[in-house]
Amino acid sequence: MAASDTRSLLLQVRDLTTRLGNAERPVRVVDGVDLEIRRGETFALLGESGCGKSMTALTLMRLLPPTGRVLSGSVRLGDTELLGLPEARMRRVRGGRIGMIFQEPQTSLNPVLTVGEQIAEAVALHARPQGKQGAGGTGEAAAPRMTRRQVRERVVDLLRAVGIPDPERRANEYPHQLSGGMKQRVMIAMALAGGPELVIADEPTTALDVTIQAQVLRLLKALQRETGMAVLLITHDLGVVAETADRLAVMYAGQIVETATVAAFFASPAHPYSRKLMDSLPAPEKRASSLAVIPGRVPPLDRPFMGCRFAERCERAMAECRDQSPGWHRPSSRHLVRCHLWAEGQPETPGIPPRTLPDAVGPVPDDGESVLRLEGLRVHFPIHKGVFGRVAGQVKAVDGVDLELRGGRTLALVGESGCGKTTVGKALLQLLRPTSGAVRYRGRDLVGLSARRMRRYRKDLQIIFQDPFASMNPRMLVGDIVAEGLQAMRLETDRAARRIRAEALLDQVGMPVEAVDRYPHELSGGQRQRVCIARALAVEPKLIVCDEPTSALDVSVQAQIINLLKQLQDEMGLAYLFITHNLSVVSYLAHRVAVMYLGRIVERGTVDEVLDDPRHPYTQALLSAVPLVDRAKDRPVIRLEGDLPSPANPPAGCHFHPRCPVAESECARTYPDGVRLSDTRSVHCIRVG
Numbered sequence: 001m002a003a004s005d006t007r008s009l010l011l012q013v014r015d016l017t018t019r020l021g022n023a024e025r026p027v028r029v030v031d032g033v034d035l036e037i038r039r040g041e042t043f044a045l046l047g048e049s050g051c052g053k054s055m056t057a058l059t060l061m062r063l064l065p066p067t068g069r070v071l072s073g074s075v076r077l078g079d080t081e082l083l084g085l086p087e088a089r090m091r092r093v094r095g096g097r098i099g100m101i102f103q104e105p106q107t108s109l110n111p112v113l114t115v116g117e118q119i120a121e122a123v124a125l126h127a128r129p130q131g132k133q134g135a136g137g138t139g140e141a142a143a144p145r146m147t148r149r150q151v152r153e154r155v156v157d158l159l160r161a162v163g164i165p166d167p168e169r170r171a172n173e174y175p176h177q178l179s180g181g182m183k184q185r186v187m188i189a190m191a192l193a194g195g196p197e198l199v200i201a202d203e204p205t206t207a208l209d210v211t212i213q214a215q216v217l218r219l220l221k222a223l224q225r226e227t228g229m230a231v232l233l234i235t236h237d238l239g240v241v242a243e244t245a246d247r248l249a250v251m252y253a254g255q256i257v258e259t260a261t262v263a264a265f266f267a268s269p270a271h272p273y274s275r276k277l278m279d280s281l282p283a284p285e286k287r288a289s290s291l292a293v294i295p296g297r298v299p300p301l302d303r304p305f306m307g308c309r310f311a312e313r314c315e316r317a318m319a320e321c322r323d324q325s326p327g328w329h330r331p332s333s334r335h336l337v338r339c340h341l342w343a344e345g346q347p348e349t350p351g352i353p354p355r356t357l358p359d360a361v362g363p364v365p366d367d368g369e370s371v372l373r374l375e376g377l378r379v380h381f382p383i384h385k386g387v388f389g390r391v392a393g394q395v396k397a398v399d400g401v402d403l404e405l406r407g408g409r410t411l412a413l414v415g416e417s418g419c420g421k422t423t424v425g426k427a428l429l430q431l432l433r434p435t436s437g438a439v440r441y442r443g444r445d446l447v448g449l450s451a452r453r454m455r456r457y458r459k460d461l462q463i464i465f466q467d468p469f470a471s472m473n474p475r476m477l478v479g480d481i482v483a484e485g486l487q488a489m490r491l492e493t494d495r496a497a498r499r500i501r502a503e504a505l506l507d508q509v510g511m512p513v514e515a516v517d518r519y520p521h522e523l524s525g526g527q528r529q530r531v532c533i534a535r536a537l538a539v540e541p542k543l544i545v546c547d548e549p550t551s552a553l554d555v556s557v558q559a560q561i562i563n564l565l566k567q568l569q570d571e572m573g574l575a576y577l578f579i580t581h582n583l584s585v586v587s588y589l590a591h592r593v594a595v596m597y598l599g600r601i602v603e604r605g606t607v608d609e610v611l612d613d614p615r616h617p618y619t620q621a622l623l624s625a626v627p628l629v630d631r632a633k634d635r636p637v638i639r640l641e642g643d644l645p646s647p648a649n650p651p652a653g654c655h656f657h658p659r660c661p662v663a664e665s666e667c668a669r670t671y672p673d674g675v676r677l678s679d680t681r682s683v684h685c686i687r688v689g
Contacts, residue, residue, distance in 0.1 A: 099191030116171030126194025239627030479516030
């Protein structure tokens with residue numbers, strides 16, 4: 001344990017080792033892990049993808065794949081040893097004493113069952129009538145059967161408890177009828193159905209908007225206070241950990257390398273790996289330099305390790321780091337670290353020097369020639385009803401957007417999912433035909449051009465899609481994927497020359513040349529994103545639409561991609577439309593920012609103007625919802641409740657007024673005109689003038 005705690009111990013894990021594969025080539029995905037979680041606390045497990053975080057959770061639940069096997073260790077929940085339980089009793093623990101929130105609700109929910117039916121399954125299996133089973137119970141005795149009416153009432157109560165409006169109606173809806181935030185709330189309701197003592201939350205907010213993320217995290221905290229349950233939070237988001245966790249452990253290559261209270265860790269991370277993760281985070285004060293990156297990748301876990309597992313990627317590695325496995329050292333009473341640099345009796349390496357950050361830089365320059373202008377852009381999708389498909393309405397996905405993109409500069413387009421950001425990007429490229437408005441590229445309006453005439457502009461306007469794996473043909477080699485544009489646009493007809501060009505492009509984005517002969521599934525997430533960047537660069541574009549290119553990436557991989565984009569912009573003068581909900585990335589990479597809500601721009605300006613002094617209530621709410629790593633910073637918290645209204649039926653007046661904490665009666669009647677605050681700054685709000 002890294003710190004004393006008066007709360008009683010709930011979960012105790014000792015020397016847990018899990019193997020996948022066969023005995024000839026075992027993969028030790030969890031190797032000698034020790035953990036302690038106390039009742040009512042939030043314990044975070046940090047680390048890059050492939051470090052063993054999720055596999056640790058699956059081992060605790062005894063949900064290993066067929067090739068998985070626990071080689072050694074102990075997992076005690078209260079007084080119960082879980083690894084020795086018969087499967088029949090373990091089934092009552094899963095969902096009863098331990099609930100689990102899986103990473104991706106869309107793939108975890110059954111699309112052919114209503115959400116009420118799916119929650120009812122968990123209720124019928126684990127819950128007791130009149131709420132007799134709750135946090136702190138043993139949960140091992142057979143629960144009395146509940147009547148169908150009791151199950152239904154419990155389902156509605158759970159949906160209400162997790163903040164879903166109109167729970168009686170929502171219980172009868174299917175997953176595809178719910179927003180991403182609502183689906184995640186349904187997953188939380190299922191995890192809570194049996195009144196668990198411990199909830200394992202595996203990346204519960206990955207790729208969610210900051211506002212929905214804030215709602216989910218507040219919900220978990222509120223439920224913790226009400227029930228006294230503990231939470232094991234698996235994440236790579238350091239901001240989420242800083243704002244929600246009590247203690248944490250950092251995991252690398254199947255091992256725990258550091259454990260501490262959250263306050264002690266963020267005051268001074270002790271392991272070189274932890275410090276690299278912290279230094280990889282984008283921030284405005286780092287704009288003058290590249291982000292710190294961790295070279296290489298997490299080593300494969302099917303090989304034996306002699307020394308420190310991080311030694312190959314550590315810039316402070318010594319000879320003993322490669323020969324001897326480090327023991328535990330205690331930088332402070334609330335902090336433990338597995339690192340030779342903290343060993344006593346080595347005055348030449350008395351520890352790791354204090355972490356320093358670069359000084360804050362001045363305002364971001366905002367010059368550059370205008371490359372593209374959007375003027376009054378609208379994209380409306382008709383709603384067809386009836387046998388004859390009559391048009392009964394319009395989904396106003398983009399409703400009068402004006403934007404300007406400059407050469408060598410980045411315009412960030414931010415807002416919640418469903419506000420129309422991606423639709424703007426696709427309409428800009430004419431992948432979607434605008435309903436009205438103009439898209440002027442170097443003075444030429446692209447709207448209405450035929451496919452043949454548009455073809456000449458395709459090479460200048462490219463896109464990097466959000467999901468790199470889904471945007472690549474799994475049957476094509478990487479080299480052919482990168483060179484596909486050269487062939488399609490007849491820029492290079494010789495196959496050998498295309499291969500040479502593909503190799504050069506892969507080298508330019510930091511990929512090994514031999515990757516040309518690999519398939520997409522053989523690459524990591526960061527490598528696949530680099531391939532997509534190389535493909536976009538192949539035809540030498542002038543403007544690239546970057547649609548959430550760092551969404552759900554580890555902070556270390558995110559830093560590599562951001563550095564690459566910034567380097568390419570400096571070298572080639574590229575203009576970026578950077579679509580994202582990650583405001584930390586915006587603060588580091590962007591020059592200008594446009595904030596979008598329900599198809600319209602509500603605030604725009606330079607990155608310093610908008611992020612340092614947000615004037616629209618929606619922008620203020622977005623920024624207040626961003627989890628901060630710096631726990632010393634104090635800021636007001638604006639709770640933005642509810643989901644984005646439907647663009648098929650937007651509210652009258654200001655579209656934001658139903659959710660606005662400072663709305664006035666006039667806001668419901670008139671959509672506000674833009675108030676110009678400077679040559680680069682405008683805000684659509686009646687309170688700004």
